[in-house]
Amino acid sequence: MRIVACLNGDRRPGAHPAxxxxxxxxxxxxxxxxxxxxxxxxxHPRDARGAESLEPQVLTPLMKALRAAIPGVPISVTTALSAEPDPWRRYDLVQRWGEMPDTATVNLHEPGSVEIARLLIDRRVGVEAGLATPDSARILAATGLAADVVAALVEPTQVTTKDALANASTIDAVLDRAHIELPRMLHGADDTAWPLLDAAAAAGRDLRIGLEDTMRGPDGNEVENNAALIAAALERTAPAR
Known part of the structure; x- marks a missing residue:
């Protein structure tokens, strides 16, 4: 079971001090x-103004700096439309990337997702399929992408734990019926982040936590930084790891 630190997401600069x-x-x-x-x-790479960006001139120096800081550690980059709202421009930007991440997340409910996934696969970047809805899981099955992506990210967006878990269960059912046996990660956001992390650990799934997903620890208090979230997650899931 691996644990992924999601460092910033689409949160606005200053949303959390760290x-x-x-x-x-x-x-x-x-x-x-x-x-x-x-x-x-x-x-989620950021430009000089702090806005999300998939521009090659933003990604390339950042990737080089990260490789030097954490040699050998896999790096995943978003391709969400929050970073580039125009699907066609997003495709062009990714096509021009010079320094490639190890993996990239692709939200299959977004327009242009299948095309960007296939481009990344052609460029030898591992694709993690973001599945927020049962329909996105059906897209994964119907397009044949499941044979080439490296993981399924089950990421319900419902605001209550009960509804998020119900949606996750429905997504899992679609994957099961399609006999898709990819590694599955389950994660929530804000109020559902810790309950879904607990559910993922109990199911033996990969884990994810960071300021992208929540700015609070399991006790409900604001955390100091991303490292504190990782430490809390490891302590919380120690028996399951």
Whole structure:
């Protein structure tokens, strides 16, 4: 069971005092979460203004800095439309990436997702299929992408734990009926982050936590930083790991 540190997500700069945005902040934070026990990091690259960006001139120097800071640690990058709202421009940007991440997440409910997934696969980047709905799981099955992606990210967006778990169960059922046996990660956001992490650990799934998903610890208090979230997750799931 691996644990992925999701460092910043689409949160606005200043949403949390320790939210990493600049390249220096991201590389420092990446080193800290790996030292705290994270197996992999997931990032949303930011431009000089702090806005999400998939521009090659943003990604390339950031990737080089991260490789130097955490050699050998897998790095995952978003391709969400929050980072580039135009699906066609997103495709062009990814096509021009020079320094490639190890993996990239692709939200299959978003327009242009199948095309961007196939482009990444052609470029030898591992694709993690983001499944927020049962329909996105059906897309994974119907397009044949399941044969080439490396993992399924079951990521319900419902605000209550009960509804999020129910949606996750329905997504899992679609994957099961399609005989898709990819590694599955389960994660929530904000109020559902810790309950879904507990459910993932109990099921022996890969785990994910970080300021992208929650800014609070299991006790409900604001955490100091991403490393504190990783440490709390490892302590909480120790019997399951």
């Amino acid at each position: 939210l990493p945005v600049s390249p220096d902040q991201l590389t420092s934070d990446a080193r800290a979460v790996v030292d705290a026990g994270a197996d992999e990091i997931h990032i």
